[in-house]
Amino acid sequence: MFIEIEANSAMPIYLQLAQQIIEGVAKGSLKPGDSLPSVRAFAADLGMNMHTVNKAYHYLEDKEFIRIVQKKGVFIHENGVRKASELDRLRLIKELRPIVAEALCLQLSSAEIELLIKEISLDLKEEK
Numbered sequence: 654m655f656i657e658i659e660a661n662s663a664m665p666i667y668l669q670l671a672q673q674i675i676e677g678v679a680k681g682s683l684k685p686g687d688s689l690p691s692v693r694a695f696a697a698d699l700g701m702n703m704h705t706v707n708k709a710y711h712y713l714e715d716k717e718f719i720r721i722v723q724k725k726g727v728f729i730h731e732n733g734v735r736k737a738s739e740l741d742r743l744r745l746i747k748e749l750r751p752i753v754a755e756a757l758c759l760q761l762s763s764a765e766i767e768l769l770i771k772e773i774s775l776d777l778k779e780e781k
Contacts, residue, residue, distance in 0.1 A: 656670060656673050656699060657673070658670065658699065658701070666701060666705050667705050667706075667708040667709040667712065668709070668712070670699070670701075670705070670706065670709040671709040671712045671713050671718075674689070674709070674713060674718065674719070675713070675716075675718055676777065678718060678729060678733045678734060679734075679777045680777055680778075683729050683733075684729060685729050685730065685731045685732075685733050685734065686728060686729060686731065687728065687729045688726050688727065688728050688729075689710075689719065689726070689727040689728070689729070690727070691726065691727065692706045692707050692710060692727075710727060717730050717732050717733065717735075718730055718733045719733070753766060756769075
């Protein structure tokens with residue numbers, strides 16, 4: 654899996670890392686049960702601070718995308734790909750709301766926003 658971090662991005666590095674791992678799960682390049690490198694190894698491979706990788710891993714663990722098993726490793730959670738719960742849906746609405754508001758401020762129509770979402774979804778599915 655290729656990780657690309659933009660150091661000059663406004664998005665924190667740990668979120669960039671977490672989102673790329675989630676994208677790997679969405680694309681199918683990371684499957685439930687697959688192992689991820691240890692915090693130390695991943696940090697060394699990416700040339701970043703261990704605390705940054707640790708923060709990304711805990712973020713992903715909270716969202717049930719990974720499972721951290723003491724003395725065994727880090728694994729893609731068996732529920733990493735699952736049917737959204739009502740709590741998942743509410744969280745996604747909260748996270749998407751500012752993006753949709755920005756799109757509307759940029760005078761994108763609802764149809765254009767919907768098309769963007771479809772394009773992203775197709776792009777993620779095509780890479781499986």
